[in-house]
Amino acid sequence: MLRRLLFAVLLVVGCRPSDRPTVRPSRIVSLLPSFTELLFAIGAGDRVVGRTQWCDYPPAALSIPSVGDGLPPNIEAVAARKPDLVVLYNAGPNVTAAKQLERIGIRTVLLDLNRLEDLGPAARTLGRLTGLEQQAESLARAMDSLTSTNLHQPPPTSTVAFIVWDNPPIIIGHGSYLDQLATQAGARNVFGDVTAPSAQVSLETIVARDPQWIAVLSDSAVPPAFAKRREWRAVRAVREGHFLLLPGSLFGRPGPRSGQAIQQLRMRLQRDGVGAQHAAPLHQTSR
Amino acid sequence: MKWTLLAVLAVVALVLSVVLGPAAVPLGELLRSDIVWNLRAPRALLAFLVGGSLGVAGAALQALVRNPLADPFLLGLSGGAGLGAVLAIALHLSGPWALPIAAFIGALAALGLVYRLGLIGGASLDPRILLLGGVAIGAFAAAITTAIVSLADAAELRNAFLWLWGGLSGASWDSVLLVALYAPIPLVVLMAASRPLDLLALGEESATYLGADVERVKRRVYLAASLLTAAAVAVSGVIGFVGLVVPHIARLTWGHRHRSLLPAAFLGGGALLAFADTLARTVVAPRELPVGVVTALIGVPVFALLLRRWTIA
Amino acid sequence: MILQLQDARYRYPGASGDALNAVSISVGPGQFHAVLGPNGSGKTTLVRVALGALIPAAGTAQVDGRAAHLWPRQELARVLGVVPQREDNLFPQRVRETVLLGRYPHLSLWGRERAEDHDAVDRALRSCDVAHLADRWLWTLSGGEYQRVRVARALAQEPKLLVLDEPGMSLDLKHEMGLFELVLGLVRGQGLGVLMITHDLNLAARFADSLLLLEGGRPVAAGAPNDVLTQQIVETVFSWPVAMQTVDGRPQMIPLRQTKESRA
Numbered sequence: 058m059l060r061r062l063l064f065a066v067l068l069v070v071g072c073r074p075s076d077r078p079t080v081r082p083s084r085i086v087s088l089l090p091s092f093t094e095l096l097f098a099i100g101a102g103d104r105v106v107g108r109t110q111w112c113d114y115p116p117a118a119l120s121i122p123s124v125g126d127g128l129p130p131n132i133e134a135v136a137a138r139k140p141d142l143v144v145l146y147n148a149g150p151n152v153t154a155a156k157q158l159e160r161i162g163i164r165t166v167l168l169d170l171n172r173l174e175d176l177g178p179a180a181r182t183l184g185r186l187t188g189l190e191q192q193a194e195s196l197a198r199a200m201d202s203l204t205s206t207n208l209h210q211p212p213p214t215s216t217v218a219f220i221v222w223d224n225p226p227i228i229i230g231h232g233s234y235l236d237q238l239a240t241q242a243g244a245r246n247v248f249g250d251v252t253a254p255s256a257q258v259s260l261e262t263i264v265a266r267d268p269q270w271i272a273v274l275s276d277s278a279v280p281p282a283f284a285k286r287r288e289w290r291a292v293r294a295v296r297e298g299h300f301l302l303l304p305g306s307l308f309g310r311p312g313p314r315s316g317q318a319i320q321q322l323r324m325r326l327q328r329d330g331v332g333a334q335h336a337a338p339l340h341q342t343s344r
Numbered sequence: 345m346k347w348t349l350l351a352v353l354a355v356v357a358l359v360l361s362v363v364l365g366p367a368a369v370p371l372g373e374l375l376r377s378d379i380v381w382n383l384r385a386p387r388a389l390l391a392f393l394v395g396g397s398l399g400v401a402g403a404a405l406q407a408l409v410r411n412p413l414a415d416p417f418l419l420g421l422s423g424g425a426g427l428g429a430v431l432a433i434a435l436h437l438s439g440p441w442a443l444p445i446a447a448f449i450g451a452l453a454a455l456g457l458v459y460r461l462g463l464i465g466g467a468s469l470d471p472r473i474l475l476l477g478g479v480a481i482g483a484f485a486a487a488i489t490t491a492i493v494s495l496a497d498a499a500e501l502r503n504a505f506l507w508l509w510g511g512l513s514g515a516s517w518d519s520v521l522l523v524a525l526y527a528p529i530p531l532v533v534l535m536a537a538s539r540p541l542d543l544l545a546l547g548e549e550s551a552t553y554l555g556a557d558v559e560r561v562k563r564r565v566y567l568a569a570s571l572l573t574a575a576a577v578a579v580s581g582v583i584g585f586v587g588l589v590v591p592h593i594a595r596l597t598w599g600h601r602h603r604s605l606l607p608a609a610f611l612g613g614g615a616l617l618a619f620a621d622t623l624a625r626t627v628v629a630p631r632e633l634p635v636g637v638v639t640a641l642i643g644v645p646v647f648a649l650l651l652r653r654w655t656i657a
Numbered sequence: 658m659i660l661q662l663q664d665a666r667y668r669y670p671g672a673s674g675d676a677l678n679a680v681s682i683s684v685g686p687g688q689f690h691a692v693l694g695p696n697g698s699g700k701t702t703l704v705r706v707a708l709g710a711l712i713p714a715a716g717t718a719q720v721d722g723r724a725a726h727l728w729p730r731q732e733l734a735r736v737l738g739v740v741p742q743r744e745d746n747l748f749p750q751r752v753r754e755t756v757l758l759g760r761y762p763h764l765s766l767w768g769r770e771r772a773e774d775h776d777a778v779d780r781a782l783r784s785c786d787v788a789h790l791a792d793r794w795l796w797t798l799s800g801g802e803y804q805r806v807r808v809a810r811a812l813a814q815e816p817k818l819l820v821l822d823e824p825g826m827s828l829d830l831k832h833e834m835g836l837f838e839l840v841l842g843l844v845r846g847q848g849l850g851v852l853m854i855t856h857d858l859n860l861a862a863r864f865a866d867s868l869l870l871l872e873g874g875r876p877v878a879a880g881a882p883n884d885v886l887t888q889q890i891v892e893t894v895f896s897w898p899v900a901m902q903t904v905d906g907r908p909q910m911i912p913l914r915q916t917k918e919s920r921a
Binding site: 410412545546547550552554555556557595599600 | 746
Binding site: 222224225226227248250251253256257258259260261262264265266282283285286287288290291 | 365366367368369378379382383384386438439440442443506507511513514515516517518625629630631632633634
């Protein structure tokens, strides 16, 4: 009698629903474009039933219903999709949203995705959760290789500064994955000594450090508006029109296509490297 | 003697702005340096003009609304400017001058609204309503701004708030020329109102009996001070404390006669902002602090010291 | 005549009755006129109309023969020096600085203060017996001293006529007497005209040449103190029993206590 009671207690205690799912999630809501891409990349795309409005890759994702901009996540919209797993980016408002979702019985997972190193673990976690460990592992290995110390990596051949905003000037520093992209592509971020992911700097610092390239996240083919401003023309790269216009979808966040992004960037830099003055390829303008 | 000291202070502040900076420019190369001529020099001059304008506007407004705590940004102008700038970004208005023009128009719209409110009691401009109306309109504009930011593309708009916090990064010879051509008119109007402003300190009735055309003076001073502030915001965002603290510091030495107070406030405000901007650019180099933060960090202790003196004097 | 009201009538916007009705007064050089009356009788309105701050609906208000409200403010301030009831000085000031403000009607837009302006200030300070306080801060002065300083400021305007609105209010006996003596001295000694609003019947009767008694905006009596302050008139206008006495040939009224019997 006592043994049965003990067994029953253990059963109840041991089987808390949020701890040990017995069923693989089949209705996943992804609240970050990179996670949407990862889920598709490991083969779980058909299980995604909700995405943010920013999730635009792969094209198949566009047919999935949107649950809003995700900033912050709309709890009701997410719940309306009746998910059994919600994947969120691990940052402030999302932590609160995750708690709220858990409170109504929806399972959530918060993943870090700030730098290239986070891609592998994120892929592996998603693989584990969806039961697609093998596919996830191969993807994770490819992601890991992006940041593995490459002994054959040649020294950087060009210098770059990432400008996020012009007034006041905000640059990308060492803490950001864009900085990592640049390093992998063979360019040195002139603001690599700034440890923060982004920081406000004086325009004269940019002029003094004289990067060969000014990189901006832009989907357009024309140089950014600040290129016309008089004070920005003190920067040599602005005067000479050496802009790297990086489409947001590919370069804006770490994701399965980060390797592709690095490749593109490397090719661009090598093609239009120091000395090449007459090139007029895609996304570069010269004046 | 004190004027000499103030002039020297102003010159020193300007020189430091040009000589010091995050980019190390050797003294020998100063005159040839591109950075100095195209970046630091216009920035130093713009800081001086903006700081001076805010100092004068603050002094005049404190006399107008009869409140020593008045700051040019109490009139709702910063809220209007912020709304204008955010709308410009949200609507993807292009052009290098889109932001400043939109901010200026926003500030003017706020000015118009507050002015209308101030006339609510009839043809006479009530300074207390100007103050209250300014706070209300500013809050209203800020609320709309926040709503827009939360509904639209977040990243760019969040950066717009950094602009609002006060920055002279957009300084160029173009903006210096613009301000140098624009500011003298409202500045002269305010200087011409020096005597009536002295009289206004006695109260509107007494001022009238001493020969001031009080209604005209109130209108002119309010409009001129607001126009100066609107231009300052459009060009460099909201830079707090200069318009509040500089007039009080000036009064300690020059007294309340606006004939000397206003020029002193101009030179003092200009020197303060130029100096604060130099600090903003150098203390955490290569990073830069928003200059509004530096003026607050300098302004608050100075203000506290002044309060102590006030309770004694 | 420097200041002249003729049958002036005025009603504040939204008011149910006239604040002033058929009021006349004229003050010339060397004349001391006092305006008396209970609260709300129109005394302050009279001053405002006389100074052109309000335009009468009927009748005229003239200064030096010209309609008061048509005078440019600065010009008017060279003829009339006004000491209003209240002053709200925002910033701390010294006596000399505040009296110097009285010279502003004489200064051009961009001109500096001249030697004659400083002389006028010194004269005004001496006339009001506050020259020894010239460098003191205003907030260190007593009520009586502060009032004299305000009169000095009005004098610095070098006006032909002084207008004082309840100048003796909140002053103690010594300072109130001193103020009235000062004003009378200016009238007799410098030939100034004075128009004073006061609630102090007795002092007005002692010092002024001519009284105007108002009630509900209307003139009840005007002329020499002996003609205006009679027992009957005072009791009627102020609704209180009084006894009358004569001091220095001037009528003085003594309010009587109301017992339950006398109220019956």
